[in-house]
Amino acid sequence: MKKKVVVGMSGGVDSSVTAMLLKQQGYEVIGLFMRNWEYGIEGSQCPNRIEFEDAKKVGKQIGIEVKGKDFVEEYRTKVFDIFLDGLKKGLTPNPDILCNREIKFNVFLNEAKKMGADMIATGHYAKVSKHNDHYVLDTPKDDSKDQTYFLHALSSEQLSYAMFPLADLTKKEVREIAKENNLPVSDKKDSTGICFIGKQKFDEFITQYLKAIPGDIVDDSGKVLGRHKGLVCYTLGQRKGIGVGGVKETELANNIHKPWYVAKKDMTNNTLTIVQDGNHPLLMSQNVEASHMHWVLETAPKIGEKLMAQVRYRQQKQACTVKEINEDKVIVEFDNAQRAVTLGQSLVLYDGDYCLGGGFISDYN
Numbered sequence: 001m002k003k004k005v006v007v008g009m010s011g012g013v014d015s016s017v018t019a020m021l022l023k024q025q026g027y028e029v030i031g032l033f034m035r036n037w038e039y040g041i042e043g044s045q046c047p048n049r050i051e052f053e054d055a056k057k058v059g060k061q062i063g064i065e066v067k068g069k070d071f072v073e074e075y076r077t078k079v080f081d082i083f084l085d086g087l088k089k090g091l092t093p094n095p096d097i098l099c100n101r102e103i104k105f106n107v108f109l110n111e112a113k114k115m116g117a118d119m120i121a122t123g124h125y126a127k128v129s130k131h132n133d134h135y136v137l138d139t140p141k142d143d144s145k146d147q148t149y150f151l152h153a154l155s156s157e158q159l160s161y162a163m164f165p166l167a168d169l170t171k172k173e174v175r176e177i178a179k180e181n182n183l184p185v186s187d188k189k190d191s192t193g194i195c196f197i198g199k200q201k202f203d204e205f206i207t208q209y210l211k212a213i214p215g216d217i218v219d220d221s222g223k224v225l226g227r228h229k230g231l232v233c234y235t236l237g238q239r240k241g242i243g244v245g246g247v248k249e250t251e252l253a254n255n256i257h258k259p260w261y262v263a264k265k266d267m268t269n270n271t272l273t274i275v276q277d278g279n280h281p282l283l284m285s286q287n288v289e290a291s292h293m294h295w296v297l298e299t300a301p302k303i304g305e306k307l308m309a310q311v312r313y314r315q316q317k318q319a320c321t322v323k324e325i326n327e328d329k330v331i332v333e334f335d336n337a338q339r340a341v342t343l344g345q346s347l348v349l350y351d352g353d354y355c356l357g358g359g360f361i362s363d364y365n
Helices: 013-024 046-062 073-088 095-114 158-159 170-181 202-206 248-253
Strands: 004-008 028-035 064-070 120-121 127-130 134-138 215-218 224-228 259-268 271-275 285-294 308-309 319-328 327-341 346-351 354-364
Touching: 004 095, 013 028, 013 046, 013 120, 013 170, 028 046, 028 095, 046 064, 064 224, 073 095, 095 120, 095 158, 134 158, 158 259, 224 271, 285 346, 327 346
Parallel strands: 004 028, 004 120, 028 064, 215 271
Antiparallel strands: 127 134, 134 354, 215 224, 259 271, 285 327, 285 354, 308 319, 308 346, 319 327, 346 354
């Protein structure tokens, strides 16, 4: 009897090739399109309708049924509201990590089980392996597309139901497979940024949900350089959209045309500190603390252990040493200082190709 696999289809090339490969391998495949955001919601340009139509076109061509399911309420409470709460506190949460843990590999998985699925599959670039009878998360063939950073919060049980058919393919190879099989999305551009914001500017979208209170922009000496739109509109390391040009006093130091970077958000005094050096001490951190740690195998590493880590998606993995382990917290010291470590983003730890897990960045110095 064929195993039934429900594929999370987004209307993009990755999930389309995923569904097609599984069909070719002899699985009984059903596509399920997740509608996580309301059509026409204020301020949103989320192209749900277009994406669903693209997914159905692919399904028709490869001979599978593609259904749609509404997860709007679950997404709002389990992802978007938490995202907003984090922004209010001056954090920069990553909604994709919450979406994977709470939606795709939770409510979506449960829906797939109701449909009789043995497994679920997505177009993520990641790999599921077995270690001591437990399922673990490994890095894929295509390092440039490695999405284990977004998947680090999954448990061994969740991974036991997951299939990532693109694990041993590069993005270029996936595109070629789509073209060879004349999939209607073969040349479709990859979606970037946060799905519910679409092509809008972040600050224009977020100020429809959170009050932006203007305040002073200052340099590292406290000198006022201008006014910011509201701290919720900025993130550490940001260069564009700050709204401060050259400053007269810096001309003699040959800094007038150098870009400014967001270095600090002071929620108490409502000030935004900016600097003109991309490697300014305010932007660099040697030690990073993360809380709410999740370990895939529920076993934390040992103090003194040498690991690799990421503090943001698509960052090259960096060498670090575990300095402290305390309940659900970990502190690591990086061999090389890290730029623009951001509260609310995730610290994800690796032992070779194996993703140990991670947590939310809660402090750095």
